[in-house]
Amino acid sequence: MPSKLLDALLLAMPLSxxxxxxxxxxxxxxxxxxxxxxxxxxxxPTLAIVSFQHDRAEVLLPAMEWRHHDIHTAKPRSQGGVDEQSGSLAQLLALVDETMALRLKSFHECGSCGKRCAPELLGSLQGEPVCRDCIKGRRVLF
Ligand SMILES: [Zn+2]
Structure with missing residues (x-):
């Protein structure tokens, strides 16, 4: 029961x-x-991750590590944190904005339909990035 476990953790360590x-x-x-x-x-898809700890909020960039051409694991990278004592909500929002912009930069255009997609949602066809929809729908011209 993941949700019950999460509730228990939240009760055990309530946020300030x-x-x-x-x-x-x-x-x-x-x-x-x-x-x-x-x-x-x-x-x-996820553009930024914010992890709340007992006295700070950490912002992470979603990033993928490829294990195989079609298998990836999530390896979020920390972009920094904001302490509740010395920081502010505005700082946290700025960090989230920065992280989302960085994440969007990692998106690539599909060589077939032109849609910008998260790297983990793109496949490759003859060396060109092509989105899953195009590969599935075979709307790709060979
Ligand atoms: Zn496409």
Whole structure:
């Protein structure tokens, strides 16, 4: 029961009112879908990850490590954190913005339909990046 486990963890280590208000802001005020509880996954596909710890919020860049041409594992990279004592929500939002911009830069254009996709959603066809939709739909000209 992952959700019960998560609830238990949240009860065991409640966030401070400051961090909780930052978390609520991210959950409700961003123009992106946000999933998660103590760790928030912002965007679909995920553009930035915010992990709430007992006195700080850490922002991570979603990054993938390729193990095989079609298999990847998530290896998020820390972009820094904001302490609740010395930091502010504005700093956290700026860091989230920066991280999302960095993530969007890693997106590539599909060689077939031109849509910009997360690298992990692109396959390769004759050395050209092509999105999953195009590969699946075989809308690719050979
Ligand atoms: Zn495409």
């Amino acid at each position: 009112p400051t961090l909780e208000s930052w978390r609520q802001h991210l959950k409700t005020q961003l123009p992106y879908p946000v999933q998660g509880a103590q760790t928030l996954f912002i965007g679909e």
